[in-house]
């Protein structure tokens with residue numbers, strides 16, 4: 437155990453990171469910053485080529501990271517490979533698994549299985565630390581199928597250390613945030629703690645890998661339920677100002693603030709309840725999560741119906757991402773919303789500074805429009821997310837509006853009521869009375 441740790445500290449072996457997207461690249465970058473070598477393996481050759489030049493395409497990720505990776509690439513602290521044979525030469529001892537574990541809103545096992553097989557192929561012994569999000573019970577299935585012998589004869593240690601980083605806020609990163617981890621045995625837990633301790637300040641050791649695995653899905657399903665509850669309350673009290681009510685509810689010391697809106701999106705929250713249900717032996721006990729999924733999937737359809745009822749013919753949407761300042765459209769609630777409008781023969785166009793027309797067409801089957809000039813061509817505008825670019829151009833947005841309805845999912849325009857009124861635009865803020 438100490439040998440593995442010392443080999444890292446002495447730069448005899450790098451940490452090997454499987455999958456160099458948001459999670460994997462950030463793991464590598466933070467280790468290299470601590471003078472530890474990191475080598476990443478990814479099947480995306482283009483990505484590997486650009487990272488090997490020290491180039492990160494995503495500006496927001498760069499901002500979140502807060503430092504350049506180029507100097508570490510130049511110093512040989514960071515390297516990226518797309519050939520397994522290159523990793524085999526290293527015979528890595530510390531393996532971080534950061535590959536995707538979901539696709540189209542469903543848990544995905546095959547990349548994880550392949551990665552474990554690859555690790556067994558190229559690494560003669562060491563530790564496997566899973567950073568990817570797993571459905572409760574997944575790790576045990578993987579261990580049973582691929583690692584049981586290797587764990588019994590101590591060839592491999594095994595731990596789970598889920599990630600919580602918030603890639604919009606640079607302070608919520610690997611170094612600063614509380615991190616939970618748990619190993620399959622004591623040796624795994626202690627080695628994982630030492631390795632994570634190189635970069636993470638606040639570590640919490642779970643009593644087992646199963647507990648650590650569950651923590652990630654459970655914490656996300658709490659948020660999922662909160663988001664769904666805000667929407668249920670606004671549906672149950674349509675004539676009241678639920679946005680204001682929930683803002684004031686959130687002033688209580690032990691309650692968060694959640695507003696009604698289009699619902700959750702992204703890789704984690706919308707899937708979390710599904711993850712928890714699918715791993716449970718008593719699924720019927722989780723009615724609250726079943727309801728959260730239903731409400732969350734349905735709210736955007738109800739908003740679409742309200743737009744259809746208003747007889748809008750041309751809808752312009754500002755924002756495809758599920759969250760501000762991120763280029764992530766995964767499970768964005770705007771996508772089913774658009775589908776519903778289009779199935780009712782309403783023309784829909786989207787502008788999102790993070791996505792090209794080609795990308796928008798592929799993801800949402802809609803075209804983009806010229807921002808801010810073409811805002812004047814719609815009878816209804818949906819302001820779905822608060823990208824910096826939109827906030828910066830707020831006055832330009834207001835100047836170009838000629839619509840009848842402006843639906844604000846964020847509250848950003850609530851102080852522009854006078855301007856909107858003067859233009860005879862009906863301002864609808866999610867969660868206020870009669871918003872749906």
Ligand SMILES: NC(=O)c1ccc[n+]([C@@H]2O[C@H](COP(=O)([O-])OP(=O)(O)OC[C@H]3O[C@@H](n4cnc5c(N)ncnc54)[C@H](O)[C@@H]3O)[C@@H](O)[C@H]2O)c1
Nearest residue numbers: 455456457458459460478479480534535536537568569599
């Ligand atoms: N992004 C987040 O905010 C976040 C937060 C917490 C947890 N997670 C979890 O972390 C995991 C990774 O997420 P991400 O956001 O980094 O995804 P990502 O899509 O940014 O990166 C995944 C990378 O894995 C690569 N990959 C695919 N198949 C591979 C294979 N067989 N071998 C090696 N590489 C392969 C892809 O090319 C991609 O570069 C997921 O389980 C996700 O749920 C993500």
